[in-house]
Amino acid sequence: MNLSKRILVGGPVAAALALGAAAPAFAQVSGETAFVFNTLSFLMCGFLVMFMAAGFAMLESGMVRSKNVATICVKNISLYSIAGIMYYLIGYDLMYGIDAGGYIGSFSLFWSPDDTAALADAFPTEDAPGYAATSDWFFQMVFVATAASIVSGTVAERVKLWPFLIFVVFLTAVIYPIQGSWEWGAGWLDAEFGFSDFAGSTLVHSTGGWAALMGAIIIGARRGKYGADGRVNPMPGSSMPLATLGTFILWLGWFGFNGGSQLALGSAADAVAIADIFANTNAAAAGGVIAAMLASQVVFKKVDLTMALNGAIGGLVSITAEPLAPTLGGSILIGGVGGVLVVLAVPLLDKLKIDDVVGAIPAHLVCGIWGTLVVPVSNSDASFGGQIVGIIAIGLFVSIASAIVWFALKATIGVRADEEDEDMGLDRAELGMEAYPEFGAGSQRI
Amino acid sequence: MNLSKRILVGGPVAAALALGAAAPAFAQVSGETAFVFNTLSFLMCGFLVMFMAAGFAMLESGMVRSKNVATICVKNISLYSIAGIMYYLIGYDLMYGIDAGGYIGSFSLFWSPDDTAALADAFPTEDAPGYAATSDWFFQMVFVATAASIVSGTVAERVKLWPFLIFVVFLTAVIYPIQGSWEWGAGWLDAEFGFSDFAGSTLVHSTGGWAALMGAIIIGARRGKYGADGRVNPMPGSSMPLATLGTFILWLGWFGFNGGSQLALGSAADAVAIADIFANTNAAAAGGVIAAMLASQVVFKKVDLTMALNGAIGGLVSITAEPLAPTLGGSILIGGVGGVLVVLAVPLLDKLKIDDVVGAIPAHLVCGIWGTLVVPVSNSDASFGGQIVGIIAIGLFVSIASAIVWFALKATIGVRADEEDEDMGLDRAELGMEAYPEFGAGSQRI
């Protein structure tokens, strides 16, 4: 069986107990100590993933034009907030309150933790989970937010604020949790197809990518992006250092994203696994950067900073489906292919007139598929057939569900800013402010 | 009794020991293991709180005009430095070297750690504290710095550098430690009134807020901020993405701020508590963001990014007095009220002609009071009477002491920049440099 996103109840504790019988007592991680370690891992890795929200905010702030920067900031902080609230209201139970092999979880409201067993000092029993309930909730919550963050970058500079946030409500409350339940909730994909997605190349990154792709298609490209003659007009981002900072923050957060997905730190085996995951995650990102730089030198005859940055993200997404099994060298290669895919996919999207402001679809969707497909090469528990079923099932579900929500918003309150507002910039149109009132466009009005 | 900021000597260790008698040895966190966990919690949470200094620096850099950005940067890095030095010189002993129920601690110079007992492997005895002495010092030190950071934002753009830093010396060496000793030092507020302030809504945030309020009143508003006809002239901040980044960093740091205030990680109960605190802290911030956005849509007919950011901070401050007892839903509500308070308090301050450049008084003082007042709703160990006594006592002490220092500075070396310097910007006037020499105002001189 492949790795599931949940610690089986009593799993690591029972394991520690079993080991306990065969070795001197002082050599063992005790039940309560393992409980603390596991909880600490969720919290530490969780705050790293939480900080990825800042990474997306900076990456997107740097990649949009200055007239839309304040709006992308408000979208990023509010989408993170909505994700946390919706996952509490309904999402977590929908994702994890599912029968093994099932298709949908329970529609309960207001999740609340139950740590009775642990607080009664009942660690060694089979019924006690090996971590604080809320630490798991927190860790899973920041993953939902990540999926939503991916969308905001793609549809930036033309989507209206409130309709976008309503989309985020549906994505984080319903769409993400349902597809997540199929695998990490131990639903049908996990049970019947042995689909394997350790930390979410498909479940998080492709999910965000499909939702973004549907948005980009349904909302349409920015005005003037694609000329009638097939010309692509570059619309360079306003701040390359902020985009770079955002990428570094994402890279940092990814140690938590992949490392925490081991879901335990309460034994030497877990510690070894997380250490390997950290190094592999870093190696894939490094491979992605260098491969994207070399590829852009070859394809475009120059190195492009945004390609290097998206190469890092592409490398990180590529290793996310299986950051444990590959060697360091294998991780560099997996990430390197991701970096090349980014460089190839960016112009392809432009050819299709799909306007992805920050390059999220190449990095998160394309590399998410690649990373998921390559799992069986290093992990013999996974099969190519199972991986393809998972990619298609989740891709279809998320795409259709997202398209329905985007279309419903379009048909009712509208999703797209007026032409005039788009030209003026969403900051002045929607917020009545400017991100840089003294610089660039802003300074001309002083 | 309510939670005190100090681990009682031998507390968690003795507790672990007591449990040890009733359960198999392998299930227990050992004394030395608990010592390591507790120390690790102080250090990890401490570095998160330390990073809040960067958060304040970025928030304030984004909220001031470009001609004052370098100055606010130098203030933030130097106030953090001064806080650390003064807390070593005198502050820590003044705060924690106090008799139970007392009014003032000891005026010893040069704090130094004593880990003799722990290093002698004496964990299980009653006399050994459950953590490295310096880890506690480090954690408390970053709290002092936070209080000082709050002040710099409010009085930005007109206070002179060295007088401001002298104020910081008094705040961090004397004012903060004395009021802190009353509660976290187990002084009279803790002993006689059962005042409850888990992580410092009043002790840290309102303290910073009162000091800032006195500064804003005594120093006066920025030139031109309030017109003779009662008009408020907006002076928009120079970089919204930096303000957003700062807010995200503060949010991240707050996990350490509130989580570390559990003061222990050496048992399953502590791990469960910190997990709940992490999630509640996040929920309150999320509630603050969404409530502030909705309130600003209602009140101002548009969403304002700075309100969303200050809504996050207001929500975080609101939950800080009691981040453990509420449910997740309760935390969203507590933070949400904080977010609304921010939106209401900002124009109120302008009506009173109190010029708070970054909105620190609404977020830290107003929400600090709200968060402290609401504690008894979820924590039955606290009483409304005790909370009100604490709010008033600390408010009066900090306000009077701060006013004395501000007035003394005003009467001697002066606290306010010359009119000409203020118009030119403090960066050129005080530092002889520019924050963005090629952009905005700077570019006009190239």
Next chain:
Amino acid sequence: MNLSKRILVGGPVAAALALGAAAPAFAQVSGETAFVFNTLSFLMCGFLVMFMAAGFAMLESGMVRSKNVATICVKNISLYSIAGIMYYLIGYDLMYGIDAGGYIGSFSLFWSPDDTAALADAFPTEDAPGYAATSDWFFQMVFVATAASIVSGTVAERVKLWPFLIFVVFLTAVIYPIQGSWEWGAGWLDAEFGFSDFAGSTLVHSTGGWAALMGAIIIGARRGKYGADGRVNPMPGSSMPLATLGTFILWLGWFGFNGGSQLALGSAADAVAIADIFANTNAAAAGGVIAAMLASQVVFKKVDLTMALNGAIGGLVSITAEPLAPTLGGSILIGGVGGVLVVLAVPLLDKLKIDDVVGAIPAHLVCGIWGTLVVPVSNSDASFGGQIVGIIAIGLFVSIASAIVWFALKATIGVRADEEDEDMGLDRAELGMEAYPEFGAGSQRI
């Protein structure tokens, strides 16, 4: 014997075992628990040091002119990537695959971890190391990257991208590992001279500094920096808040840099040591900031933000050779001297017409020497003679090796951008893009 960078095989575990015989079992950190703690320390401290790459990127982005910002970003993310790949390919084995007292390690390709003993539950035996193999690799890898980051700032604004990256290949694959093996690999400097460099004032910071100095001399100053009449033309950095952010990130990362160099967290003694290191590291940085501000007030009659920032870094570098033994007060002094050295060294370099764009040579090289020299004052295991031998040996080796590579690059593909490209800025010349297309220089072409 002085502290070596490696945990001796079985060291902490054997110690725990020995203690285990004398005390009640429940008071001890068990072998497996210590393994998890040690690994966790490497990973947590490692991600903090990794984030220093973002700190250098922001510091350097803020200190170069806007026409070179995108290039410095691409250099920083790619040098970090290269460091990780080269350290895997050859560096780690070259550094740690060395015989005790030796001069050079083994030239093995493709490092891979061996955790067999730990995974076989063999912690208490003499043969089992006390941490996951990859966690140590990860922690050492981020140190190599730090050394390379130092170089990029000094030679910014005129070095070409690919030649710089080739230099990084040699620095991280060969030069850094060989000198590192002499001390942390337990080679001749450690064995014969008792050289002591706890976390790398010399091994990391001076190494980066010497490589940078050779680059600055061989590549030459930026065009127009030094007038024929001996005048120094200021070329102010483009963004002071980004430089400030970078410094704060470096400060944060330094807790991992120095704290993690304890190399263990598996006992109370280790926890006490790391706590002391955290506080001392912070104190030295604080001392550096305040001393640099006071010194620049005295020397230049004004406070300079960049001096305050470099004062922080100078203080941090100064304490890095011995962050454990000094008192808090001693650390403030050690860091304070570092801050003063920065203020004195910056104009000295200009007098020598050595053009160091970000001030890396004063902060990393000068303070690295100072910090290494002062070790014997607090640590009686070190001697002034041994320290001087280490400083000279590593200084000579790194300088000569770096000069050979810089000269070889100069003689073949060239290291310096054309005059026209330098004037235009490397962003447009090498990347065909601009960092801020709407601001400053960029806005004039809109």
